[in-house]
Amino acid sequence: xxxxxxxxxxxxxxxxxxxxxxxxxxxxxxxxxxxxxxxxxxxxxxxxxxxxxxxxxxxxxxxxxxxxxxxxxxxxxxxxxxxxxxxxxxxxxxxxxxxxxxxxxxxxxxxxxxxxxxxxxxxxxxxxxxxxxxxxxxxxxxxxxxxxxxxxxxxxxxxxxxxxxxxxxxxxxxxxxxxxxxxxxxxxxxxxxxxxxxxxxxxxxxxxxxxxxxxxxxxxxxxxxxxxxxxxxxxxxxxxxxxxxxxxxxxxxxxxxxxxxxxxxxxxxxxxxxxxxxxxxxxxxxxxxxxxxxxxxxxxxxxxxxxxxxxxxxxxxxxxxxxxxxxxxxxxxxxxxxxxxxxxxxxxxxxxxxxxxxxxxxxxxxxxxxxxxxxxxxxxxxxxxxxxxxxxxxxxxxxxxxxxxxxxxxxxxxxxxxxxxxxxxxxxxxxxxxxxxxxxxxxxxxxxxxxxxxxxxxxxxxxxxxxxxxxxxxxxxxxxxxxxxxxxxxxxxxxxxxxxxxxxxxxxxxxxxxxxxxxxxxxxxxxxxxxxxxxxx
Amino acid sequence: xxxxxxxxxxxxxxxxxxxxxxxxxxxxxxxxxxxxxxxxxxxxxxxxxxxxxxxxxxxxxxxxxxxxxxxxxxxxxxxxxxxxxxxxxxxxxxxxxxxxxxxxxxxxxxxxxxxxxxxxxxxxxxxxxxxxxxxxxxxxxxxxxxxxxxxxxxxxxxxxxxxxxxxxxxxxxxxxxxxxxxxxxxxxxxxxxxxxxxxxxxxxxxxxxxxxxxxxxxxxxxxxxxxxxxxxxxxxxxxxxxxxxxxxxxxxxxxxxxxxxxxxxxxxxxxxxxxxxxxxxxxxxxxxxxxxxxxxxxxxxxxxxxxxxxxxxxxxxxxxxxxxxxxxxxxxxxxxxxxxxxxxxxxxxxxxxxxxxxxxxxxxxxxxxxxxxxxxxxxxxxxxxxxxxxxxxxxx
Numbered sequence: 066x067x068x069x070x071x072x073x074x075x076x077x078x079x080x081x082x083x084x085x086x087x088x089x090x091x092x093x094x095x096x097x098x099x100x101x102x103x104x105x106x107x108x109x110x111x112x113x114x115x116x117x118x119x120x121x122x123x124x125x126x127x128x129x130x131x132x133x134x135x136x137x138x139x140x141x142x143x144x145x146x147x148x149x150x151x152x153x154x155x156x157x158x159x160x161x162x163x164x165x166x167x168x169x170x171x172x173x174x175x176x177x178x179x180x181x182x183x184x185x186x187x188x189x190x191x192x193x194x195x196x197x198x199x200x201x202x203x204x205x206x207x208x209x210x211x212x213x214x215x216x217x218x219x220x221x222x223x224x225x226x227x228x229x230x231x232x233x234x235x236x237x238x239x240x241x242x243x244x245x246x247x248x249x250x251x252x253x254x255x256x257x258x259x260x261x262x263x264x265x266x267x268x269x270x271x272x273x274x275x276x277x278x279x280x281x282x283x284x285x286x287x288x289x290x291x292x293x294x295x296x297x298x299x300x301x302x303x304x305x306x307x308x309x310x311x312x313x314x315x316x317x318x319x320x321x322x323x324x325x326x327x328x329x330x331x332x333x334x335x336x337x338x339x340x341x342x343x344x345x346x347x348x349x350x351x352x353x354x355x356x357x358x359x360x361x362x363x364x365x366x367x368x369x370x371x372x373x374x375x376x377x378x379x380x381x382x383x384x385x386x387x388x389x390x391x392x393x394x395x396x397x398x399x400x401x402x403x404x405x406x407x408x409x410x411x412x413x414x415x416x417x418x419x420x421x422x423x424x425x426x427x428x429x430x431x432x433x434x435x436x437x438x439x440x441x442x443x444x445x446x447x448x449x450x451x452x453x454x455x456x457x458x459x460x461x462x463x464x465x466x467x468x469x470x471x472x473x474x475x476x477x478x479x480x481x482x483x484x485x486x487x488x489x490x491x492x493x494x495x496x497x498x499x500x501x502x503x504x505x506x507x508x509x510x511x512x513x514x515x516x517x518x519x520x521x522x523x524x525x526x527x528x529x530x531x532x533x534x535x536x537x538x539x540x541x542x543x544x545x546x547x548x549x550x551x552x553x554x555x556x557x558x559x560x561x562x563x564x565x566x567x568x569x570x571x572x573x574x575x576x577x578x579x580x581x582x583x584x585x586x587x588x589x590x591x592x593x594x595x596x597x598x599x600x601x602x
Numbered sequence: 603x604x605x606x607x608x609x610x611x612x613x614x615x616x617x618x619x620x621x622x623x624x625x626x627x628x629x630x631x632x633x634x635x636x637x638x639x640x641x642x643x644x645x646x647x648x649x650x651x652x653x654x655x656x657x658x659x660x661x662x663x664x665x666x667x668x669x670x671x672x673x674x675x676x677x678x679x680x681x682x683x684x685x686x687x688x689x690x691x692x693x694x695x696x697x698x699x700x701x702x703x704x705x706x707x708x709x710x711x712x713x714x715x716x717x718x719x720x721x722x723x724x725x726x727x728x729x730x731x732x733x734x735x736x737x738x739x740x741x742x743x744x745x746x747x748x749x750x751x752x753x754x755x756x757x758x759x760x761x762x763x764x765x766x767x768x769x770x771x772x773x774x775x776x777x778x779x780x781x782x783x784x785x786x787x788x789x790x791x792x793x794x795x796x797x798x799x800x801x802x803x804x805x806x807x808x809x810x811x812x813x814x815x816x817x818x819x820x821x822x823x824x825x826x827x828x829x830x831x832x833x834x835x836x837x838x839x840x841x842x843x844x845x846x847x848x849x850x851x852x853x854x855x856x857x858x859x860x861x862x863x864x865x866x867x868x869x870x871x872x873x874x875x876x877x878x879x880x881x882x883x884x885x886x887x888x889x890x891x892x893x894x895x896x897x898x899x900x901x902x903x904x905x906x907x908x909x910x911x912x913x914x915x916x917x918x919x920x921x922x923x924x925x926x927x928x929x930x931x932x933x934x935x936x937x938x939x940x941x942x943x944x945x946x947x948x949x950x951x952x953x954x955x956x957x958x959x960x961x962x963x964x965x966x967x968x969x970x971x972x973x974x975x976x977x978x979x980x981x982x983x984x985x986x987x988x989x990x991x992x993x994x995x996x997x998x
Contacts (some may be wrong), residue, residue, distance in 0.1 A: 187732045371844065371848075372845060372848075391848065392846075392848035396848060402846070404846070412840070412842040412843055412845075412846045413843055413846050413847075414840075414843060415836050415839035415840060415843050416839060416840070417839060418835070418836075418839060421831070425832075426836065426843070426847045427847050429829055429833075429849065430829065432829070435828050435829060435830070436827045436829065437822075437827065437828065438829050447950055491694040565691075572684050579737070
């Protein structure tokens with residue numbers, strides 16, 4: 066029996082710069098009432114392909130059929146006319162407008178703007194699929210998941226039957242992801258067709274009916290989700306056999322390298338970002354930090370690196386206080402920090418600089434005299450390119466022209482190359498595909514074996530459970546508990562992230578984050594704490 | 603292709619290119635420059651009552667710039683001065699600090715210079731003392747005028763474009779005020795003080811040329827090789843990156859603008875002490891604004907700035923002569939001409955950064971590539987970013 070087809074792509078090709086292949090002869094079918102996952106590494110052309118369906122790009126070759134009829138989609142409006150809607154990775158909302166106002170933005174039906182009826186219609190859609198939203202709430206008051214809800218309703222409001230979601234789960238907690246998936250399933254029952262892009266294999270397996278795979282812009286194939294597994298999918302995606310296991314090498318834990326006690330930090334707007342946090346990292350240990358984005362991770366990183374003033378508490382490195390030292394002095398002590406923000410390039414790298422110039426970002430000052438030493442930097446750049454297999458035409462290529470994975474290798478590589486004893490790294494695999502992610506995990510593990518202490522701030526709980534030795538969970542800047550990765554579960558971590566479970570409350574007698582074999586005695590801690598207080602007054 | 607219809611794409615795409623050779627770039631620039639001049643020459647011939655031959659404009663222009671030895675010296679001097687101001691803007695612009703206040707920084711320096719010369723004349727101290735004081739105070743005045751917006755930007759995040767622009771008017775206003783104080787009666791302009799000022803070497807034109815030549819060398823190394831140059835470029839790229847690398851962004855911002863202001867002050871010193879010997883609100887001759895264009899056109903490269911500065915001075919001096927020869931009564935037509943050439947040069951950037959791909963043009967396949975007429979260089983696949991969304995115009 067023929068299933069009704071929602072979208073069919075025939076031999077779609079797209080070239081950039083006139084010669085770079087983004088998509089080549091892609092054939093794909095989306096049936097009505099199904100959820101199709103689109104899988105592929107970074108740069109495999111997933112987003113480009115979806116952009117062609119939603120009218121952002123036009124294909125250079127090939128045909129698009131919607132409901133069996135050939136169509137031409139020249140603009141997002143054309144796409145909506147064919148009932149196709151895309152939810153982009155980066156939200157496009159007006160902050161000062163309400164949810165409902167954002168949803169109707171750009172619509173011209175009837176020319177009458179009746180806030181009340183719009184609100185009612187938005188609520189009706191929300192109720193139908195089980196969204197939780199207040200149409201009158203302003204965007205700036207919303208959490209990331211609420212904003213995403215607005216984007217989805219925006220598309221539904223325009224009557225879309227075909228929804229495309231570009232990495233919707235990248236910004237969600239496991240609980241929120243579950244909720245989203247429930248909604249998507251309800252939509253499927255309602256006869257909607259959905260394409261979802263995600264890097265996370267477990268999600269692909271959980272939500273989709275079928276999986277289509279792209280590799281380097283070319284269509285590899287489509288498989289039924291029920292008949293496949295993570296390993297097979299990865300192999301199709303990468304094009305060769307891969308080992309899908311994150312190692313957690315056993316190491317001899319040394320004395321605590323970095324000890325933090327009762328640390329409090331304010332965020333830029335003056336609210337408390339980190340509240341009375343204590344923890345420690347030993348040499349040869351990876352301590353994971355889990356938490357919903359924006360609950361103090363960035364502030365914590367910056368405080369350790371000496372880039373942000375702290376409100377109270379202590380940061381001890383091998384028994385010596387780091388407080389009051391400049392960022393440079395701290396990095397000279399061997400504490401390195403790399404923070405990968407959402408846009409990847411904004412911090413830590415200068416996008417239009419060459420790899421060479423980026424290599425000397427942190428130690429250009431060491432050269433003698435008034436001039437920078439590019440010769441040494443170039444040598445280090447070339448060494449790094451070789452060691453980490455960075456794909457680049459040369460060491461003089463601007464980093465913004467490298468792919469995401471290679472950019473991150475440059476960044477993480479530079480930090481490691483400086484020979485640190487403590488590495489603070491936030492979201493080092495953000496947005497990376499499986500292959501590149503594993504390369505980064507390997508680098509971190511290598512450092513761990515050398516006896517470096519690593520603070521790993523991450524988003525993917527599965528990864529953290531496999532990679533980290535211990536995991537500290539933050540919620541609104543407070544520590545919810547520090548657990549051994551081997552002895553906890555994803556569910557427990559999820560509950561702690563949302564603040565529903567607070568181990569520090571439940572196990573009051575256990576002093577979380579206080580090392581028994583601290584570099585300092587309790588008296589010394591007390592004394593140092595008093596001194597700090599005196600300084601502050 | 604096996605009978606696939608290709609389709610319904612827009613007539614042409616605008617595609618970004620990043621791989622043009624230097625030679626080709628220069629060729630496009632030259633074509634734009636000549637093309638612009640050609641249009642101007644036709645325009646001038648049409649407007650002129652004295653002549654109908656557009657090509658006379660070219661001879662007239664060359665005559666205006668190279669006709670006499672003096673004209674040539676003036677060409678070199680004016681080119682050098684404009685180059686100097688451009689060099690002043692480069693470090694600020696590389697830091698993405700839009701210093702639009704070079705005019706004000708120059709004029710305030712001229713004002714201070716004139717005040718010192720006037721004081722010298724009245725008190726009768728030796729010229730050497732006056733010159734030394736002038737060097738210190740003129741450069742100092744430029745520094746202060748540039749450092750004020752830098753400090754505000756560093757500490758209060760004020761918008762430097764508006765701030766520097768407003769300081770231009772304040773500086774010019776101050777000059778007007780001082781003129782009414784120093785010359786309350788009469789012509790409303792100050793009499794030149796030729797007894798004091800910078801010494802004349804070879805002729806009046808040589809000193810600025812010498813100073814700017816040295817400055818160009820220094821700035822080349824400062825911007826491209828020094829730690830300071832590296833730091834300010836990082837700040838320009840991303841303040842967060844600079845901060846994360848442990849740089850003191852505030853300090854670098856102010857330091858760079860001090861340099862920028864100091865160079866403007868130096869140009870002011872050359873103007874008042876060696877060329878004008880006087881001061882008026884337009885002593886800067888608009889160079890502060892023209893230099894924005896020269897440095898921008900040169901893509902903030904000090905060596906290319908030499909070319910752009912002299913080209914612009916060539917047109918403006920040349921058009922001066924054209925104006926005389928063609929019998930234009932005012933310089934409006936000369937300005938129109940300048941505008942046309944600027945426009946051509948700026949517009950040609952489009953062809954350097956983008957290429958048009960027409961619907962009918964053949965698609966590239968593995969081994970042949972029509973647009974380039976040569977085999978494409980194999981680029982590593984991974985270099986391609988997934989979101990190569992850069993300027994896919996024509997279909998929004």
